[in-house]
Amino acid sequence: GENVEQHPSTLSVQxxxxxxxxxxxxxxxxxxxxxxxxxxxxxxxxxxxxxxxxGEKKDQRIAVTLNKTAKHFSLHITETQPExxxxxxxxxxxxxxxxxxxxxxxxxxxx
Amino acid sequence: DAxxxxxxxxxxxxxxxxVTLRCxxxxxxxxxxxxxxxxxxxxxxxxxxxxxxDTDKGEVSDGYSVSRSKTEDFLLTLESATSSQTSVYFCxxxxxxxxxxxxxxxxTRLTVL
Numbered sequence: 233g234e235n236v237e238q239h240p241s242t243l244s245v246q247x248x249x250x251x252x253x254x255x256x257x258x259x260x261x262x263x264x265x266x267x268x269x270x271x272x273x274x275x276x277x278x279x280x281x282x283x284x285x286x287g288e289k290k291d292q293r294i295a296v297t298l299n300k301t302a303k304h305f306s307l308h309i310t311e312t313q314p315e316x317x318x319x320x321x322x323x324x325x326x327x328x329x330x331x332x333x334x335x336x337x338x339x340x341x342x343x
Numbered sequence: 344d345a346x347x348x349x350x351x352x353x354x355x356x357x358x359x360x361x362v363t364l365r366c367x368x369x370x371x372x373x374x375x376x377x378x379x380x381x382x383x384x385x386x387x388x389x390x391x392x393x394x395x396x397d398t399d400k401g402e403v404s405d406g407y408s409v410s411r412s413k414t415e416d417f418l419l420t421l422e423s424a425t426s427s428q429t430s431v432y433f434c435x436x437x438x439x440x441x442x443x444x445x446x447x448x449x450x451t452r453l454t455v456l
Contacts, residue, residue: 233402238385242359264443275433280359321385325443329374330401331392333385 234259234326238334246342250323255322256304264325265305270336271318280307288304312341316335346370347448349434355454362421364451366434368414373415374437376399376445377409379430388434392417424455 235258245251257265266281280288282296282305289296293312298305309316319338323331346369356362366375377389378401388401390409398409406428408420421428434448 259451266444268447275449278444278446280442323386329437329443330388330433331443331445332402333387335383335385 234262234324234332236322236324236332237295238269238337240284240337241335242338242340244340244342245270247312247314248315249312251309251312251316251339252340253320253322253339254304254343255306255324255334256302257323259326260300260303261322262324264294264331265296265298266271266323266331267294267307268323268333269318270321276321312339314341314343327332347434347436347446349432349448349451351451352449353452355456356418356424357456358425359423362424362453362455364432364434364453365406365412366417366419366448368417368436370438371435372416372436372438373414374439374445375411376437377417377419378433378435378447379403379428380450381430389419389432395455412432426455429453429455 238255263284268276269279270276281296293310295308320335321336322334350365365405376391378386380386387403389407392398392411410418432451435445437445
């Protein structure tokens, strides 16, 4: 079955710097890769996603890149702000209707 | 928030008691999911449903059962709760507008003493 590994588990950056979170997946048949942001005590919120027919997708300060050959994808946050502080989860689809999640990255943005 | 509610939002129970968590959606979505979230493990799929009375197991289904007798409700039952089932439980739906996309409910924090 699918397995998703996520690194790093914690990440601290200065406000205004960039942050990068990386995930690898095992099943080459996976074709959908979402990223979720979860603030303390709240539900995970979908912030961006990418499909296997696209190499990169941007939405304002966040972007996701996908390398199908290496089976890894990354979340990039530029010009980080304190409100970006949260736990971020990557996921990969399998069997078309299920997601396997990474273990999460706690991002702290210091003013 | 995709019209998803969960009840109860918090529950404390004792080992060995049965517990049922409810996920309710108002948008007639076909796909519904139950996850548990634990530190260091992310979100793990317990069971999912692709229609009324159509359910299947996820990666951590032992000790859990589900039922879906109508489109809007997906119930998760712990037949005999154990301390290892202390967790935060999230329900999710796939609206079907975009394949695979899932949106989460507000969660239920369950403590088994």
